[in-house]
Amino acid sequence: MIVNLNNMSSSKLGIQGVPLLDLGRQHSPLKDQVTAALGRIWDTGAFILGPEVKQLEANVAEYCRVKHAIGCASGSDALLLALMALGIGPGDEVILPSFTFFATAGAVARLGARPVFADIDPLTFNLAPSEVQRLLRPATKAILPVHLFGQCADMDAMERIAGSAGIPIIEDCAQAIGAEFSGRRAGSMGRIGCFSFYPTKNLGGAGDGGVMTTNDDALAQKLRMLRVHGMEPRYYHKFVGINSRLDSFQAAVLNVKFPHLDRWSEARAANARRYAAMFAAAGLDGVLGLPRHVSPGRHVWNQYVIRVPNGQRDRLRAFLAEAKIGTEIYYPLGLHAQECFRHLGYTEGELPETERASREVLALPIFPELTAEEQQYVVDRIAAFFA
Ligand SMILES: *Cc1c(COP(=O)(O)O)cnc(C)c1O
Numbered sequence: 334m335i336v337n338l339n340n341m342s343s344s345k346l347g348i349q350g351v352p353l354l355d356l357g358r359q360h361s362p363l364k365d366q367v368t369a370a371l372g373r374i375w376d377t378g379a380f381i382l383g384p385e386v387k388q389l390e391a392n393v394a395e396y397c398r399v400k401h402a403i404g405c406a407s408g409s410d411a412l413l414l415a416l417m418a419l420g421i422g423p424g425d426e427v428i429l430p431s432f433t434f435f436a437t438a439g440a441v442a443r444l445g446a447r448p449v450f451a452d453i454d455p456l457t458f459n460l461a462p463s464e465v466q467r468l469l470r471p472a473t474k475a476i477l478p479v480h481l482f483g484q485c486a487d488m489d490a491m492e493r494i495a496g497s498a499g500i501p502i503i504e505d506c507a508q509a510i511g512a513e514f515s516g517r518r519a520g521s522m523g524r525i526g527c528f529s530f531y532p533t534k535n536l537g538g539a540g541d542g543g544v545m546t547t548n549d550d551a552l553a554q555k556l557r558m559l560r561v562h563g564m565e566p567r568y569y570h571k572f573v574g575i576n577s578r579l580d581s582f583q584a585a586v587l588n589v590k591f592p593h594l595d596r597w598s599e600a601r602a603a604n605a606r607r608y609a610a611m612f613a614a615a616g617l618d619g620v621l622g623l624p625r626h627v628s629p630g631r632h633v634w635n636q637y638v639i640r641v642p643n644g645q646r647d648r649l650r651a652f653l654a655e656a657k658i659g660t661e662i663y664y665p666l667g668l669h670a671q672e673c674f675r676h677l678g679y680t681e682g683e684l685p686e687t688e689r690a691s692r693e694v695l696a697l698p699i700f701p702e703l704t705a706e707e708q709q710y711v712v713d714r715i716a717a718f719f720a
Contacts, residue, residue, distance in 0.1 A: 350656065351657070351710060354700045382561075396591075396594075404579030405543045406576075408507040415525040419524070419552075422445050423446065430459065431453075433479045447472075448677070451467075451684070456627055457486075459487065480504065480505065483535070483601070483635040485513065489515070506526045507531070511595065511631065525549075530542035530544070530587055535594065542579050558572060558574060598634070601699055637697050637698075641693055644692070659698060660696060661696045663694060669687070670688075
């Protein structure tokens with residue numbers, strides 16, 4: 334279908350609203366395949382770490398171009414297990430961005446280590462390499478960059494810093510399955526990559542799930558043990574691990590969805606390009622901060638996050654809610670400013686780009702099945718707000 338940006342008016346199309354995410358459009362064509370797969374597991378009774386989990390791990394390893402993929406119960410657990418496998422604990426520091434989902438820092442804190450919050454590059458919202466350099470100390474035991482919104486952090490710079498300090502990188506790839514940096518896939522660049530299958534991610538399950546990736550044989554073995562209480566063989570425990578098994582139902586759903594992942598991520602990227610053209614046609618590209626793709630490699634657009642300057646973000650969000658347009662704020666408060674981390678002693682103004690982003694960001698609908706008409710409706714309503 335040809336979209337004429339100048340003549341198309343969404344009001345003529347009768348659109349009543351646009352959800353932030355509509356999983357139903359993605360899931361209804363897969364329903365028969367999913368229910369058949371779930372029915373087979375029901376009949377066999379192999380509910381935990383069954384053959385579907387092994388198949389999913391093989392799919393992920395091939396897709397991320399790594400030797401090993403190890404399923405677990407969530408993206409949060411993937412981060413926790415990765416840090417456990419690297420022996421991180423009390424007295425250790427881990428450098429990570431403040432502008433991310435809580436799990437990135439929660440995993441560090443739960444092990445008794447100190448999350449050291451770094452500011453972001455305002456262009457990409459990703460961990461700023463200069464900040465990692467500034468915060469590096471002898472106690473730093475790992476760097477934990479997040480590939481936020483589907484775009485890889487500057488991994489060349491991270492690797493230079495981590496390499497000279499002799500410490501590992503753990504990648505938080507929860508929002509970035511399939512993203513690339515200079516031809517390398519997210520999850521294949523650090524010692525361990527951590528992924529989430531939460532339903533809003535580019536590859537989402539019907540519940541919680543996660544996976545870890547690594548090229549290190551010994552680490553892979555340790556991660557496999559840690560997710561089952563450090564057990565190997567059965568009822569003999571070498572480490573104190575946790576219960577973080579992936580269930581066969583989740584893996585079966587994900588295996589059905591896997592062949593479509595690249596098509597969905599391409600559709601997200603096409604939607605991002607279309608927003609850019611529509612915002613430019615509406616004269617809004619100078620009013621809003623549009624998301625920039627600056628990393629050298631594939632962006633998978635888990636979120637399309639604009640900046641709304643001059644304190645207008647919350648009013649725009651309310652205006653869009655009245656037009657039944659779903660939006661979200663990722664994230665309204667940096668982790669360094671969270672109540673549970675008050676004892677770490679951060680003060681306001683310490684991470685200025687994180688604080689500015691928290692005031693300005695607004696995520697718009699970008700899901701793969703979003704139509705051009707719906708995007709035009711979103712852009713038209715934003716134009717109406719600024720008119
Ligand atoms: C979703 C997410 C996680 C946690 O994943 P869960 O599966 O929800 O535990 C971690 N980090 C980031 C950046 C995320 O977006």
